[in-house]
Amino acid sequence: MERSNYLAIESCGKCVPCRLGVKRIAGLLEGIVSDLGVSGDLDVLDEFASYVPNGSLCGFGVQAPNPLRTAKHYWPDHFQMHIEEQQCPTGTCVPVRAHRFVTKHVLP
Ligand code: SF4
Numbered sequence: 001m002e003r004s005n006y007l008a009i010e011s012c013g014k015c016v017p018c019r020l021g022v023k024r025i026a027g028l029l030e031g032i033v034s035d036l037g038v039s040g041d042l043d044v045l046d047e048f049a050s051y052v053p054n055g056s057l058c059g060f061g062v063q064a065p066n067p068l069r070t071a072k073h074y075w076p077d078h079f080q081m082h083i084e085e086q087q088c089p090t091g092t093c094v095p096v097r098a099h100r101f102v103t104k105h106v107l108p
Pocket of ligand 1: 011
């Protein structure tokens with residue numbers, strides 16, 4: 001999650017998919033580690049992981065979802081347990097939010 005927050009800060013903002021998509025990824029991950037995620041969040045994360053690189057102008061946006069992809073590839077159970085049982089399987093995730101932000105999903 002820290003990496004996604006860092007990437008959201010470092011995006012120059014020139015193109016919309018990177019500027020907004022990386023922030024959405026970071027926000028969704030914040031919700032998941034705070035045990036506020038819902039099952040649909042994983043699908044939205046997958047959408048953004050393909051949407052951001054496809055619409056980005058430089059290599060930053062193309063590579064930005066890679067930490068998310070790697071985490072989901074190697075630790076899928078970690079995401080599932082946070083969402084389904086509202087607890088961290090390793091006991092290391094620190095909640096950063098107290099409530100869930102509801103945003104309208106606009107991707108087709
Ligand atoms: S993809 Fe590159 S040019 Fe586009 S907003 Fe991100 S950092 Fe800027």
